[in-house]
Each structure stands twice: as structure tokens, then as C-alpha cells.
Amino acid sequence: MADAQREDAAETDTPNANDAQEKTSNSTMVEDSSTTLLKRMEITVAEAEKRTGKKAVNMQETYTVYLIETRPSSAVNEGQSVAPDALWRRYSEFELLRNYLLVTYPFIVVPPLPEKRAEFVWHKLSADNMDPDFVERRRVGLETFLLRVASHPVMSNDKIFYHFLMQERGWKExxxxxxxxxxADSRLRALNATFRVKNPDKRFMEMKHYSDELQAITSQLLRARARVADRLYGVYKVHGNYGRVFSEWSAIEKEMGDGLQSAGHHMDAYAxxxxxxxxxEEHYADQIKEYLFFAEALRAVCRKHELSQYELETASLDLTSKKLQREELATGIVRTFSFKGMTTKLFGQETADQREARLKLLEEQIDEGEETVREKTAECEEHVHSGWEDMQRFKEQKDRDLREAFINYAYMQMSMCKKGIQMWSNAKECFSKM
Structure with missing residues (x-):
């Protein structure tokens, strides 16, 4: 998977991606933005370690930290033995980094983190987030997350991401x-508000529908895999009964005893x-889970497009309303009902000075409104262009990754079946010698 992601880095570093980088605030970019970070640096999450500490309320807690190691790619390629820069990060720090990326780059399908607690596991495996096997799989998932960000043409050059990899203390500040x-809080409130976009981009609407279907299908696939794994576990373990029976049988047979006992040993090893x-197999399931969570990241880009379009439409409506008020005030012809118009009829016309002051205020508000509409239009157009470009990059990545995962899974199943055939072939030879 790591090799495939390094190839992604080469394939995704396009001129259009670099244009998007230039539009990002210079304060958040590292100096060399001409290439992805993964081309300049080797990144690994080398190991995990369980630690015990105290919370703010002076209570004991057990947590896991992960060792991030980085080396210059130039030194690695030249075969130099360079000691890596290393620092420890908690899972919560990875979450903070991802939340920052989500807010800073609303048009990017930000890679997901591995699950915090095990989901879709077959019941024989532990769902404890401190279980060594689970921690190991999460270590692999965290490394995949860093490699995906480091191979992205925009996010890889973010200064905060670079500090995450290189600066252990003071990074959170x-x-x-x-x-x-x-x-993030203001955007969240806006996303939770009930609004209806009048003119959404059809491509984003289709992509949002696709993300819903992708999430539903990957969920079904993971549930089916867990059921198959459970049944397969039972079939294999039942072969242990063969081994026990053959071993007990061998004890009462003279000529057949050695053959039965040998066959029993093969059955026990198979079980x-x-x-x-x-x-x-759980590692292959984790690759599917990544795209289960990627579906939500894809949907987030679509929702942010809707918010951007909604803000543009709201600003346009407000500007149209202000221009209508200016026209009514200038001509004296009221075309729409308003509280101000009603009070004018009841208490008389405004003085010339009052009318002039209102016109001046409306002109200022219209100028501000036109500037807001221009800004929102540019923001929406940029989001559509950059968001659609990144979603196409994501689709190409998804096709490559899932194709590779399914092929490797098929090879694993073929290997498993061959071992079963070999076990029965060995048992057949044992029976033949009886």
C-alpha cells in the first residue's frame, strides 16, 4: 500500500494542483511547494507504545502513543545511513490535525483516520482498543493517513502538517x-441549519448521492465478510475434532495407529x-473500512459546496432587495409591502434630508453587497473547480486501491484453499500407508 501511495504522489502532482497551492495562504505553506512532501521525505509510523498518565482532573488513564519517524528521501535514495527524526503522537493529535485540514481545505477529500474503536469485527476478535492486534492495525492506518496527506499536491505542503511531523512540543499551540x-464552529452551525440551495451544481449532487451509496455498499460488504469469517472459523475449528478423534483412535490400533495419528496432526495444524x-484478512477489511470512512469525507466536500452556494444565493437576494429599496425610494413608487411604507402612509412623508440619508445608507449597503457577491461568487467558483478536480483525483485513487485490495484478497483465498488441499493430500498419504 505504501508503494502505491508513493506512485500516487508522482501521478497527482499536476500543474492544476500547483495552481491551487498558489491560491492557498502563503503563511500555511512550506517554502518548497513545487512538489509533494512524500517526494522529499520518507515517513513511517514505526511503532506503538502503551502509556499511563493523569488527566486534568488527576485521574489515571491508559493511552497509546505512536512513533513517527522521518528521513530525507535524498539520503535514503543515495543509500546513506541517516538516523531518523522521531517524535511521539497520540491519536487525539492525529484527530486535531485532520480537523484542521478539513476546515482549511474545504474543497479537498481529506483522508480519514483509522477507526478509534473496532467496528465490523467478527466476534472472535477483540473490539478492545487496547488489544495489541487492534493497536497494530491502527498503527498501519495512521501511517496510511500520513502517506496520503504527504502525497497530496496541496495538503502535503501545509506548514502545520510539516510541524506535526517535525515539531513535538508547541505543535498544538x-x-x-x-x-x-x-x-469550524461557525461552519458547523451553518451546516446544521436547515437551508435549501436553489441552484446546486448537478455534479456535486450526483457525487453526494454516490457517496451515500458507497457508504451503504461498503457497510454491507464488511458485514458479509464478518459473517463469512465467523462461519469459516467454525469450519476450520471443527477439523480439530477430526484430529482429536484420529489421535484417540490411533491408541487402540496397531497397524493403523501411526497413519491415524499422523493424519490427526495434520488436522490439528489445519484447525x-x-x-x-x-x-x-482483517488487514484487507481495514482497507475497505478506509473507503467506508472516505465516503463521509467525500460527502463533506459536497455539503461545503452547498453551503458556499447557499451563502452566494443569500448575498444575491439581499443585494437585489437593497436595489429594489433604492429604486422605490428614488421614484416614490412602492412595489412591495414593507413596514416602512406603511408607517409613511400613516404618519406622513419623510423630509428631504431623511430621504437623502436613507439613499446614502442604501448606496453604501449596495456597494458592500456587490463586493460580498463578487467574493462569494469567486469562492463558489473556486470551490467547484478545485473540489471537482480533487474528487476526480480521489476516484482514480479509489479505483487503484480497491482493485489492488480485491486482487490481493483473492490471492489470499486461493492460498488458503491450496493449504486445505495440501492438508487433505497429506492426510490421504497417511491413510494410504495404513
């Missing part, structure tokens, strides 16, 4: 100083092999 939380097989 740097993130909070960007003020992204305030922007025990299912634990390693299903643990390996």
Missing part, C-alpha cells in the same frame, strides 16, 4: 493560533491455522 476552531488467516 501553533494549530490553535490559526483560529481554525472558530471557523489452528485459521487464527493467522483471519488476522491477515
Amino acid at each position: 501553533v494549530v490553535y493560533d490559526t483560529g481554525f476552531q472558530a471557523k 489452528a491455522s485459521i487464527d493467522d488467516i483471519l488476522e491477515e
Whole structure:
């Protein structure tokens, strides 16, 4: 998977992507924005470690930290033995980084983090987030997350992301100083509000529908896999009964005893092999889970487009209303009902000075409204262009990743079946020698 992501880095570094980089605030970009970070740096999440500490309320807690190691790619390519820069990060820090990226780059399908707690697991596996096997799979998932960000033509050159990899202390303060939380909170309130976009981009509407279907299908696939794994586990373990019976039978047979006992040993080994097989299979399930969570990231880009379009339409309506008020005030012809018009009829006309002051205020509001509409139009157009471009990049990545995962899964199943055939072939030879 890591090799495939490094190839992605080469394929996604396009001129259009670089244009998007230039439009991002210079304060958030590293100096060399001509290429992705993954081309300049080797990144690994080398290991996980369980630690115990105290919370703010002086209570004990057990948590896991992950060791991030980085090396210059030039040194690695030249075969130099360079000690890596290393620092430890908690899962919550990965969450903070991703939340920052979501707010800063609303037009990008931000890669998901691996699950915090195990989902869609077959019941023989532990769902404990401190289980060593689960922690190991999450370590792999966190490395995949970093590699995906580091291979992205825009996010890879973000200064905050670079600090996350290189600066252990003070990193959180740097993130909070960007003020992204305030922007995230206001956007969240807007997204939770009930609104209807009158003229949404049909491509984004279709992509939003696709993300819903992708999430539903991957959920069904993971549930089916868990059921198959459970049944397969039972079939393998039942072969252990063959082994026990053959071993007990061998004790009462003289001529047949050695053959029965040998066949029993093959059955026992076959029954025990299912634990390693299903643990390996769980890694393939994690690749499917990543795209289950990617579906939500894809939907988030579509929702942010709707918000951008909604803000543009609201600003346009407000500007139209202000221009209508100016026309009515200038001509004296009221075309729409208003409280101001009603009070004028009841209490008399405004003085010339009052009317002039209102006209001046409306002119100022119209100028501000026109500027707002221009800004919102540019923002919406940029979101549509950059968002659609990134969603196409995501689709190409998805097709490659899932094709590779399914092929490797098929190879694993073929290998498993061959081992079953080999076990029965060995048992047949044992029976033949009786």
C-alpha cells in the first residue's frame, strides 16, 4: 500500500494542483511547494507504545502513543545511513490535525483516520482498543493517513502538517493560533441549519448521492465478510475434532495407529491455522473500512459546496432587495409591502434630508453587497473547480486501491484453499500407508 501511495504522489502532482497551492495562504505553506512532501521525505509510523498518565482532573488513564519517524528521501535514495527524526503522537493529535485540514481545505477529500474503536469485527476478535492486534492495525492506518496527506499536491505542503511531523512540543499551540476552531464552529452551525440551495451544481449532487451509496455498499460488504469469517472459523475449528478423534483412535490400533495419528496432526495444524488467516484478512477489511470512512469525507466536500452556494444565493437576494429599496425610494413608487411604507402612509412623508440619508445608507449597503457577491461568487467558483478536480483525483485513487485490495484478497483465498488441499493430500498419504 505504501508503494502505491508513493506512485500516487508522482501521478497527482499536476500543474492544476500547483495552481491551487498558489491560491492557498502563503503563511500555511512550506517554502518548497513545487512538489509533494512524500517526494522529499520518507515517513513511517514505526511503532506503538502503551502509556499511563493523569488527566486534568488527576485521574489515571491508559493511552497509546505512536512513533513517527522521518528521513530525507535524498539520503535514503543515495543509500546513506541517516538516523531518523522521531517524535511521539497520540491519536487525539492525529484527530486535531485532520480537523484542521478539513476546515482549511474545504474543497479537498481529506483522508480519514483509522477507526478509534473496532467496528465490523467478527466476534472472535477483540473490539478492545487496547488489544495489541487492534493497536497494530491502527498503527498501519495512521501511517496510511500520513502517506496520503504527504502525497497530496496541496495538503502535503501545509506548514502545520510539516510541524506535526517535525515539531513535538508547541505543535498544538501553533494549530490553535490559526483560529481554525472558530471557523469550524461557525461552519458547523451553518451546516446544521436547515437551508435549501436553489441552484446546486448537478455534479456535486450526483457525487453526494454516490457517496451515500458507497457508504451503504461498503457497510454491507464488511458485514458479509464478518459473517463469512465467523462461519469459516467454525469450519476450520471443527477439523480439530477430526484430529482429536484420529489421535484417540490411533491408541487402540496397531497397524493403523501411526497413519491415524499422523493424519490427526495434520488436522490439528489445519484447525489452528485459521487464527493467522483471519488476522491477515482483517488487514484487507481495514482497507475497505478506509473507503467506508472516505465516503463521509467525500460527502463533506459536497455539503461545503452547498453551503458556499447557499451563502452566494443569500448575498444575491439581499443585494437585489437593497436595489429594489433604492429604486422605490428614488421614484416614490412602492412595489412591495414593507413596514416602512406603511408607517409613511400613516404618519406622513419623510423630509428631504431623511430621504437623502436613507439613499446614502442604501448606496453604501449596495456597494458592500456587490463586493460580498463578487467574493462569494469567486469562492463558489473556486470551490467547484478545485473540489471537482480533487474528487476526480480521489476516484482514480479509489479505483487503484480497491482493485489492488480485491486482487490481493483473492490471492489470499486461493492460498488458503491450496493449504486445505495440501492438508487433505497429506492426510490421504497417511491413510494410504495404513
